[in-house]
Each structure stands twice: as C-alpha cells, then as structure tokens.
Amino acid sequence: MKLKLELSKERKVLIVCILISVFLLLIGVLSEIKGVLGNTIILSAFIIITPQLIFNYINYRNLKEIELHFPHFLRDLVESTRAGMPLHKAIIFSSHTDYSALTPHIKKMAHQLSWNVNIIKVLEQAKERLKRSETLARVFRILLETYNSGGSIDSTLDSLSSTMMTIQDTEKERKSTLNQYVIAMYVISLVFIGIIVGINWLMVPIFQAMATPTGGVSPMGGVITNPCNTCLQVADPACAPCGIYAGICSIFGSESASIGCYYLALFFSISLIQSMMGGLVAGQIGEGSVVAGIKHSLILMCVTIAAFLILVPLGLIGG
DSSP: OOOOOOOOHHHHHHHHHHHHHHHHHHHHHHHTOHHHHHHHHHHHHHHHHHHHHHHHHHHHHHHHHHHHHHHHHHHHHHHHHHTTOOHHHHHHHHTTSOOGGGHHHHHHHHHHHHTTOOHHHHHHHHHHHTTTOHHHHHHHHHHHHHHHHTOOHHHHHHHHHHHHHHHHHHHHHHHHHHHHHHHHHHHHHHHHHHHHHHHHHHHHHHHHHHOOTTSOBOTTSSBOSOGGGGGTTOOOGGGHHHHHHHHHHHHHTOOTTSHHHHHHHHHHHHHHHHHHHHHHHHHHHHHSOTGGGHHHHHHHHHHHHHHHHHHTTTTSSOO
C-alpha cells in the first residue's frame, strides 16, 4: 500500500525556501567572512519570510472576497426557495452563477449534492472549509440549526443576507473614516527616517572626531570605535547581530570597522522594524486585521530600503 503525501502550494514553497536558505547559510559559514555571513543571514530570512507573508495576504484577500459575495449567494437562495425549490436544488441551481472567489466552493457543494450527499454533511464540510472566516462560520451554523429544527429556511436566508450586507456597509464606513490614520502611519515612517538623518548628522561626526587613531579611549573616557570590532574574531552567539550589521554595511559599501558602519546598520535595522510594525498597525486600524497590514509593511519596508539606498551615498546616513 503506497502512502501518497500531498503538500499545499504554500508548504512546497516554504520547503524550497528553507532549502535555499540552508544552502546560503552554509556558504556564509564556510566563507568564514563576517560580512558574507551577515548577508546570507539577511537574505535567508528575507527568502523564508516574504513568500509566507505574501501567501497569508493573498489568502486574506481571497477570504474577504468570498465574504463580499456571500450575501448575493444567500439572496439567490432566498429567491429560489421562495419559488418552491428545496434548499439542495437551490444550491445546485445557484452554482451556475458567477460569485468570483466563492464560485469554486458553491460548485463543490453542488457536485456533492448532485451525488446525493446529505445536505447537512455538505453544509458542515463547507463550514469547515471556510472556518477561517468567523462571519461565514456563524452563518453556516445558523443555517444548519434552522435546517435541523425545521424552521423557515427562506426567512433565515433573507435575514442572514441582510445582516451580512449591513455588516459590510458598516465596515466600509469604518474603513473610510480611519483611512486618515493609515496615512498617518506612512507619514510617521517617513518622519522616523528624517529623525534618523538628524541623529546621524549630529552624533556620528562627533564620535569620529573623538575616536583615537589606535581605536583606544577618547578624552571623555569612552570607547568610540565600532562596538562590533571586538566580535570580529570571537565565535560568540552574542556577537550574531554584529555579523548581520557587517552584512548591512557591506550592502551599502560602508567600512565595517568604522563607527559610521555601526550606526548605519543600527538605524537601518530599527527603520525596517518600525516600517514592518507600522504597516501591521495600519492594517489593524484600517481593516481590523493585522494580516491586512502585510501589504502596508511591504510597501513601507521597500520605501525604507529605497530611502537608505539614496541617503547613504549622499552621506546623510552612515559615514
């Protein structure tokens, strides 16, 4: 007996990304160069995380599109049941209508019903397939309870359709009201980069001027050189961020031993984290879901990377 293992497209992509990342990390380790290892760590994280974020967002948008068309499907069922059709025949009849992303689910239900599968089992399986949506799960649960109790199906379907449309209208109104706060998150990210430019312009030249030629102690009694210099020849897990910092500096063409490199890498890392979190917050504010913020995070991270690619060669960040 052969056991066939089927993987979803997301799992296949994840496995491929992990294998590529492991290969890149091996190259980084075997090179024994901190900058190369840092670059491979950054690239590996990007290769693994980005496709999963994109898949999550695609699934989220697909689910929202299903929710958007579901009231129209319920409305068609109302018309068919009020015309005298039983529910299972109404579903089969409605499967010929295009409901965008909802259509494959309706066709699957219709195919099952055409093979005389019990309608309760069909509805339960549909509820399981769409359980990621709390709204649709509640709709199926109410529909099942009504069908099992012998209640008025057409009245229940009509009530569910009207309720879903009201919820969607409320969501649209809330989204348009809160769009100004989403824009504010974009402005905050740009202002954050501006603050970094100001801090860099103020601090890095002072530290460079105070650094001793031998990298020793400044007249003020503090070590002014790149703090990661002590990690260059040390195999310590605590020094892992320094490998990433060295990789960031090499991407921007900054001297890894300079204090400017340290602040460039530090500011770049902070800016990326701020962009990612700011985008997630924008999604939560605008659409009521952190997953919806993935697109905002990707946009803000791209803007941040582009800003650093422009500002670093101009000498406004780093040094």
